[in-house]
Amino acid sequence: MAFDVSERDVGADSLTAIKILVAGGFGAGKTTLVGSVSEIKPLRTEETLSERSELVDSLHGVEQKSTTTVAMDFGRITIRKDLVVYLFGTPGQQRFWFMWDDLAYGALGAVVMADERRLADCFPSVDYFEAKGIPFVVAVNCFDGMRRHSLEAISQALNLTADVPVIACDARRRESSRDVLVALAQHAIARHHGRRAA
Amino acid sequence: MQPFDPEWLDQEAGPVVRPYALTGGLTRPTGQRFDLLDMVGVVRRATQDKQQLAPEQAEVLERCQIPAPLIDLAADLDLPVGVIRILVSDLRERGLVAIHRAQPVGFGDLKILQEVVDGLRRI
Numbered sequence: 001m002a003f004d005v006s007e008r009d010v011g012a013d014s015l016t017a018i019k020i021l022v023a024g025g026f027g028a029g030k031t032t033l034v035g036s037v038s039e040i041k042p043l044r045t046e047e048t049l050s051e052r053s054e055l056v057d058s059l060h061g062v063e064q065k066s067t068t069t070v071a072m073d074f075g076r077i078t079i080r081k082d083l084v085v086y087l088f089g090t091p092g093q094q095r096f097w098f099m100w101d102d103l104a105y106g107a108l109g110a111v112v113m114a115d116e117r118r119l120a121d122c123f124p125s126v127d128y129f130e131a132k133g134i135p136f137v138v139a140v141n142c143f144d145g146m147r148r149h150s151l152e153a154i155s156q157a158l159n160l161t162a163d164v165p166v167i168a169c170d171a172r173r174r175e176s177s178r179d180v181l182v183a184l185a186q187h188a189i190a191r192h193h194g195r196r197a198a
Numbered sequence: 199m200q201p202f203d204p205e206w207l208d209q210e211a212g213p214v215v216r217p218y219a220l221t222g223g224l225t226r227p228t229g230q231r232f233d234l235l236d237m238v239g240v241v242r243r244a245t246q247d248k249q250q251l252a253p254e255q256a257e258v259l260e261r262c263q264i265p266a267p268l269i270d271l272a273a274d275l276d277l278p279v280g281v282i283r284i285l286v287s288d289l290r291e292r293g294l295v296a297i298h299r300a301q302p303v304g305f306g307d308l309k310i311l312q313e314v315v316d317g318l319r320r321i
Contacts, residue, residue: 015237015265015266015301016310017300017303018303019235019303020309037321038252040273043273061213076270076273077318079314079317079318079320079321080313080317082229083310083314083317084267084270085317085318086234086267088234102233103292105233106233106235106300106301106303108303108314143272159319174321181318182315182318182319185314185315186315189308189311189315192308192311
């Protein structure tokens with residue numbers, strides 16, 4: 001169906017929506033980060049995600065499609081009237097892995113929130129974004145302002161390639177969370193150049 | 199019958215109406231599935247009588263006079279995403295709205311990425 005817009009509409013293409021995912025283990029600060037930079041009260045929503053099997057859609061009335069409902073945090077940053085960043089805080093558990101494709105579709109990149117005390121919690125997210133070739137940064141949430149390990153050590157522990165930025169942040173602070181997003185966008189640009197050079 | 203006890207029906211009580219009451223009993227969307235960032239816009243020449251719409255559907259129509267992403271409808275109208283999906287798919291079946299697939303910007307568009315960097319720095 002053609003998109004039919006009225007004259008006073010500026011058209012569907014006038015809004016460029018940027019999707020950024022915020023992943024990581026339970027309690028790593030995903031909700032806090034989304035909340036500190038979002039211009040709207042973050043929406044805690046539930047989304048039904050389906051296993052990516054479009055074929056099943058055509059089997060009318062056959063209820064074999066597996067779906068699950070996950071809680072998601074949603075935030076919004078309007079950069080310009082026609083350029084809006086959407087943040088999706090997504091569950092990091094590995095059991096949701098196969099459903100992330102819905103969320104990751106078209107994403108600019110991802111922030112993986114890490115809690116130093118439970119670094120292993122972000123392995124699934126790191127694995128996923130690496131496998132999908134989606135640019136990501138790791139944000140080490142320093143709850144108490146203290147860092148136990150150097151960022152380098154964390155990068156090694158997560159077995160990251162050298163180009164993946166690891167940043168310390170305080171997700172409660174707006175500027176700090178913003179800096180994480182800026183680092184992600186810059187990393188995406190660097191990746192872009194890297195690909196062209198390759 | 200006792201009148202409602204205000205003690206149980208304050209702001210903290212949350213919604214007292216079950217979601218399916220807002221969707222005419224529908225519990226799942228129909229037709230092609232859409233993404234949270236897909237744009238929903240009103241169809242200009244729609245002739246259907248809008249009087250038959252539920253208030254929430256009328257609100258959705260009003261809100262997407264200028265096309266808006268599905269997730270914005272949920273946020274701005276304060277309705278669960280699942281409910282919005284159903285309301286929108288029903289409106290689409292009635293020919294009142296059209297869905298425009300979101301084109302992924304991804305990380306391929308250098309110009310937009312730079313605008314995002316600059317824009318984020320200003321917030």
